[in-house]
Amino acid sequence: MTPEQLRAFCLGFNAAVEEFPFTPQTSVFKVMGKVFALSALDAEPLKVNLKCEPELAVRLREEHAAIVPGYHMNKRHWNTVTVSALPDALVRELVEDSYDLVVAGLPRAERLRLDRP
Numbered sequence: 001m002t003p004e005q006l007r008a009f010c011l012g013f014n015a016a017v018e019e020f021p022f023t024p025q026t027s028v029f030k031v032m033g034k035v036f037a038l039s040a041l042d043a044e045p046l047k048v049n050l051k052c053e054p055e056l057a058v059r060l061r062e063e064h065a066a067i068v069p070g071y072h073m074n075k076r077h078w079n080t081v082t083v084s085a086l087p088d089a090l091v092r093e094l095v096e097d098s099y100d101l102v103v104a105g106l107p108r109a110e111r112l113r114l115d116r117p
Contacts, residue, residue, distance in 0.1 A: 001088045003041035006048060009092060010037050013099050014114045032110050036102040037095060038073075046083040048091075049073055050098035060094075 001009075010016055010029040016036075019028045029037040039048040049070050052060065057079050060067045066085035070078025083091050103111055 001046070001083050001091050003039075003046055005088075006039060006046065006083060006091075006095075007041060009095060010099075013096075016099070031099060031102055031114070032106055034102045034106065036098045045085070047071075047080050048083060048095070049078055049080050050094050051077055051101045052079050052094070052097065053077075053101065056097075 007018065007027065010027075011018060013031060013036075015031050017030055019030060020026060021028055025040050025042055027037075027039050027041050028035055029039075035051075037048055037050055039046070049072075054076050057069075057077070060079060061069065064086065066082040067079050069075035069080070071080045073080075079094075081091065081094060103114060106114075
């Protein structure tokens with residue numbers, strides 16, 4: 001997956017936006033003001049921080065050397081994923097799971113506006 005493909009995939013979700021609150025190089029993807037992905041899209045190798053259920057986060061880290069505790073994030077809930085070291089389908093699944101976890105934590109009215117009850 002290329003940086004452009006990662007950006008397009010993240011922005012393809014309902015109400016997803018890209019912001020740059022930290023540095024001009026760090027893309028922060030949010031839904032309804034809540035972060036679901038962070039990436040320095042120009043970095044080599046390409047990495048992305050993604051939210052994850054704690055039990056699954058541990059299992060993924062055990063199964064994949066390219067998935068480690070989230071850099072500068074709550075290590076219990078976030079993973080850093082080296083995109084180029086994993087199949088695109090798995091990366092897309094992890095991004096979607098991160099988005100869904102963040103949406104699940106939104107108030108019901110906001111979830112309904114996103115068509116994700």
